[in-house]
Amino acid sequence: MAEYDFIVVGAGSAGCVLANRLTEDGRHSVLLIEAGGSDLSPWIWMPIGYGKTFYRASVNWMYMTEPNPELDGRPSYWPRGKVMGGSSAINAMVYVRGQPEDFEDWKAMGNPGWGWDDVLPWFRKMETNDAGGSAFRGDSGPLHVTTTTSGIHPLCRHFIAAGQELGWPHNPDFNGARQEGVGAYQITVKDGLRMSAARAYIRPARHRANLHLRPNALAMRVLFEGSRAIGVVYRHRGQQVQARARREVILSAGAVNSPQLLQLSGVGPAGLLRGLGIPVRHALEGVGRNLQDHLCIDHLYRSRLPSLNEQLRPWHGKLAQGLRYVLARRGPLAMGVNQAGGFVSTRPAGGRANMQLFFSPLSYTKAPPGKRPLMSPDPFPGFLLSAQPTRPTSRGHLAIRSADPAQPPEIQPNYLATESDRKDLLDAARLLRRLAAAPALAAIIAEELRPGAGVQGDAALFADCRARAGTVFHPVGTCRMGPDPACDVVDSRLRVHGVGGLRVVDASVFPTLTSGNTNAPVIMVAEKAADMILSGPAA
Incomplete structure (x- = not known):
């Protein structure tokens, strides 16, 4: 079994950041697992090309929700990126951080270190704004932001x-x-080409000897020893492969796939897992709950x-x-x-x-x-x-339908x-x-x-x-950050409650939906998480 210091599942907006930052000083090895393939497509790199990737199964999970009663019984189509760069490779590129009050709300919900003054430095660190730096904007980060x-x-x-x-x-x-x-609006574009998380964070780092990229690899479950995560099982080229993490497993598969993978691994609502014949590794009722969307x-x-x-x-x-x-x-x-x-x-x-x-x-x-x-x-x-x-109060949920990781989960947004x-x-x-x-x-x-x-x-x-009415494709909250293991999934350092060696870092940890597009705050969360991981003890 191959061993790495960190295993990151999902090469989306958060996973790309983590893979870059955790390998930056050369001290740690990282395996980055991505279910999709290369982002080298003209429809990804040309900004308006997302009209083509919007319905392309080769780069898109193409989820459908359950019928929503308040939308005349209509289901919703949810495109989610299945490619290097994740949804940042197929989104509409609008760059919005959210309101300072959004993050003050996070802090007030029992998450120290997530208020506006706490997160602003990470927003500044991650970006190069074409209008230059200021007290609010960055001028030397990997993510280029263009004023249109x-x-x-x-x-x-x-x-x-x-x-x-x-x-x-x-x-x-x-x-x-x-x-x-x-x-x-400002957009994540540089020189007329999309600035996805893969372009911003992986392309500068892809030749590092301590970064191991594994595209076209579907994560199946997290491996445990007792109550500690020690690795991941994934499917690659028709074979099941096991990889071991010496320090941590980090799920960055997004608001749909991170809770799905936790549930497949036996971490989630006990009744759901037992009903599907999945051994309960750790009962955590909040996994898949608290779903929010615009x-x-x-x-x-x-x-x-x-x-x-x-x-x-x-x-x-x-x-x-x-x-x-x-x-x-x-x-x-x-x-x-x-x-x-x-x-x-x-x-x-x-x-x-x-x-x-x-x-x-x-x-x-x-x-x-x-x-x-x-x-x-x-x-x-x-x-x-x-x-x-901007701040809906309805809450939905997400649940696996079987122990098969290839089967889409049940998604009930519960709009309106x-x-x-x-x-x-x-x-x-x-x-x-x-x-x-x-x-x-x-x-x-x-x-x-x-x-x-x-x-x-x-x-x-x-x-x-x-x-x-339809979604603007901003699902968050399904592994909510908060202090109460009875309803929250991760603590303020993004460690899964009750499980060692396991974090979640992506939009699923948002306690509440931010006021605007979600790609920028996801990248901020990952930047802040990387520093937490490197500067603190192992989860």
């Missing part, structure tokens, strides 16, 4: 102006001194002015933009489609933003469910306005289970109507296509939300 203001489509400026007409300030940096306002509603418009549709729909437009990208790495192919947006409050007293906005200067009215064909938009000018409540979430989503739809009525946008709207002018009144508007 100069490259956004002209329609985005109408959205920003409409927001200002509603009293929201223009914010040039949602990751700076404040998050509130409207503006252009739910979003889109409104779609026909535009009086040109949009990206005319550039990306016809063959000659594809050719022109393709040549522009190949020759200069510029243009719409070098960006995402969520080009502008913002964070605002719909609460009467104002205060902390509770809504995230997205503006996309293209439209697609005939997309298959769960799919956005970014290179085949509508044959007329159009755009999308979207809004998502609380009255608070139902009210917030209706407020989101009302907010989009207010935005569309602001003079700067009203002047360029030829027609509201979805939900349409016939949908009037709160009841009809909420019925449209139930029929069309």
Whole structure:
């Protein structure tokens, strides 16, 4: 059995960070196991190519949830990265840290060391912002963050102006001194190429003798001696292989696969495990519970002015933009489609933003469910306005269906289970109507296509939300960090309660969902965890 100091399961946003940082000084050996393969695909490296990887099984787990009662019984499609870089290789690249209050909430839930002042240094350490360093931003980290203001489509400026007409300030940096306002999003792109976690952290480290990469390897279970994790069993090239960890096993497989692997290994709800014939190694009821996700509603418009549709729909437009990208790495192919947006409050007293906005200067009215064909938009000018409540209160769960690691788990997001979430989503739809009525946008709207002018009144508007609202692909919380082993899974140092030599480091440890996109805080968690692991005693 091969031995390493650390075994990291999952080469996603967190696992890539850990593999780099734990091997950086040359003292420790790391085995990095990834179920997917290489990220060397043009559809991964070209920013807008995520429209292709969104539904590609070779790089994507392509999960489906259980039907959700409050969404008219619809299941949700959950793309998750199965490739070097994980979901950072197939996401929309929007870079948002969250609000300082999000992390103060984490600390208040019994997690010392996770308040805003505690995590800010790690956010700064991980990034190189193209606008330079500051008290809030980094200028020498491995993850490059690009400001898109100069490259956004002209329609985005109408959205920003409409927001200002509603009293929201223009914010040039949602990751700076404040998050509130409207503006252009920053994205994880450098020189016109996607800056995934694999590009940022693994490519500079891949030739280190103490880093052992094992792609196309499916982790099957964690190995134990007594109550201590001592290794991993994985399937590689049709064979079962065992690897031993001298110090720690670290699960970084994400909010779906980390709790799945714990349950497969006998760590989780005892009743579930016994019912499937899995020996209970350690009963931990919180594994797979506390699932949270962002739910979003889109409104779609026909535009009086040109949009990206005319550039990306016809063959000659594809050719022109393709040549522009190949020759200069510029243009719409070098960006995402969520080009502008913002964070605002719909609460009467104002205060902390509770809504995230997205503006996309293209439209697609005939997309298959769960799919956005970014290179085949509508044959007329159009755009999308979207809004998502930032801090949902509904909680779902995740559970394995069998002892077979290749079988997808049961995922029940439980969207809109609380009255608070139902009210917030209706407020989101009302907010989009207010935005569309602001003079700067009203002047360029030829027609509201979805939900349409016939949908009037709160009841009809909420019925449209139930029929069309969808995930923004931010699942977290299924191995929640907290002090209580009765409901939490890891402690504030991300060590699994009641089990030695085992940590979880990824989005599953989030106590609550952060206010915005989740890739940036996942990378921060991994940076902080790496320092914890190297500077403290073994778990």
